[in-house]
Amino acid sequence: MKQALNPPLRLSLRTSRLLSLLVLGGIGIGYLGGAIFAGPDGSTPIGFVAVRLIGLFSAVALFIEGRGQMAQAHDAMLDERERALRDKSYVATHQFMILALFGSFLWSIVAKFIDGWMPGQEQALDLLSGFAITSMALPGIILAWREQAADSED
Amino acid sequence: MMNNETSTLHNRLALFRAEAGLSRKELAEQVGVNPQTIGFLERGQYGPSLELGLKLARVFGVPVETLFSLDAFQPLAQQLAATK
Numbered sequence: 001m002k003q004a005l006n007p008p009l010r011l012s013l014r015t016s017r018l019l020s021l022l023v024l025g026g027i028g029i030g031y032l033g034g035a036i037f038a039g040p041d042g043s044t045p046i047g048f049v050a051v052r053l054i055g056l057f058s059a060v061a062l063f064i065e066g067r068g069q070m071a072q073a074h075d076a077m078l079d080e081r082e083r084a085l086r087d088k089s090y091v092a093t094h095q096f097m098i099l100a101l102f103g104s105f106l107w108s109i110v111a112k113f114i115d116g117w118m119p120g121q122e123q124a125l126d127l128l129s130g131f132a133i134t135s136m137a138l139p140g141i142i143l144a145w146r147e148q149a150a151d152s153e154d
Numbered sequence: 155m156m157n158n159e160t161s162t163l164h165n166r167l168a169l170f171r172a173e174a175g176l177s178r179k180e181l182a183e184q185v186g187v188n189p190q191t192i193g194f195l196e197r198g199q200y201g202p203s204l205e206l207g208l209k210l211a212r213v214f215g216v217p218v219e220t221l222f223s224l225d226a227f228q229p230l231a232q233q234l235a236a237t238k
Binding site for chain 2: 078079
């Protein structure tokens with residue numbers, strides 16, 4: 001652990017968790033809702049665009065915050081406990097994203113038989129964007145929820 | 155012992171650190187970890203790697219099994235009573 005993370009960017013655990021909820025809600029509702037309720041011309045309703053922006057700005061804030069930094073940090077900047085925590089967050093992210101991808105794949109098969117909703121080309125691109133942003137933000141989000149509150153001496 | 159939210163590894167880190175008059179920050183600097191990690195170790199919320207365990211034992215000048223054990227340590231009061 002030769003270097004340390006930048007402490008002024010480290011938000012409180014509560015703030016980080018609040019941001020993480022905004023990211024998941026904003027990205028999930030903004031992109032998925034925007035794709036499902038897209039206009040006939042493929043345009044996204046303005047409300048969903050606003051929700052997306054909230055999710056995106058929260059994701060940026062979380063990305064530059066301490067836990068987001070930790071998710072991207074070089075090994076030398078972390079000690080063994082932090083490295084273990086970060087590795088677990090990437091494993092959990094991988095599992096979650098694979099599950100989401102597999103779920104989408106299954107839906108694409110089922111939707112053919114039940115005449116269910118399928119995204120158009122623009123909506124599919126939007127959904128991919130949401131998927132990519134979520135996969136980038138998720139390690140920091142998981143770190144924020146897995147971290148235990150420090151005691152007074154810490 | 156690489157990962158480790160452990161419930162089977164017990165330690166006397168807080169006791170040795172208090173006796174040595176070291177803060178968590180000072181001890182952390184000596185073994186090259188974040189001070190929060192010392193707190194996690196003391197609360198038994200993290201099991202150290204063999205390397206970190208040996209480094210901690212070296213700081214206090216004791217064998218590693220004096221600091222860490224798979225069995226719960228006898229409370230200090232009981233140990234003192236037994237020696238009288």
